[in-house]
Amino acid sequence: MNITAVPFAALDARTAYDVWRLRQAVFVVEQACPYPDLDGRDVEPGTRHVLLRDSGDALLGYARVLDDASTWRIGRVVLTPEARGRGLADLVMGTALQVCPDRDVVLDAQVPLAGWYAGFGFVADGAEFLEDGIPHVPMRLTRE
Incomplete structure (x- = not known):
């Protein structure tokens, strides 16, 4: 496994395509949210x-x-279906938090995942709301 956090300028065309394809496959197609x-x-x-890539460089x-x-603000947290259930989302989230120094971190969690985000120190920070028909809750990690 290889995990990195890079600016847009560091994404080559293939990686950018793979990112957009994964986000589309999960958020638009699988979750039926155009x-x-x-x-x-x-x-x-x-x-x-x-x-997060495997040893063969697949996203x-x-x-x-x-x-x-x-x-x-952390968002678009996603794994391929094949990568789920193996604890790999913890690596993605941990790395995302590493690039968030010195300020609070916010996100909008899908309600079934709020407990998982709470494991990283996030707490609910507002009322539940619907986004594209999916219940979400705003969450905040306070940095002191």
Whole structure:
């Protein structure tokens, strides 16, 4: 396994394609949520792309870290179906948190995953809401 966190400028064309294909396969197709995944934030200078690859360089997992000035925002946390259930999401999330120094970290968790995020220190930070028909809860990790 190899895990890195890189800016958009460090993504080669194949890696960018693999990231977008994985996000589309899971969030748009598997979860049946047509939404504008390519929202312009991938290319922002402060954005970091967390890439989990196997020894053959196939993309297994991904997360996006956004620099929102006063907080960091983690999103698009995803694993391929074949990578699920092996604890690999912990590696992706741990790496995402490593690139979030000195400020609070926020995310919108799908409600069934809120307990998993709580294991990293996140707490609910607002009312549950629906996004694309899926219940979510805003969560925050407070950094002191």
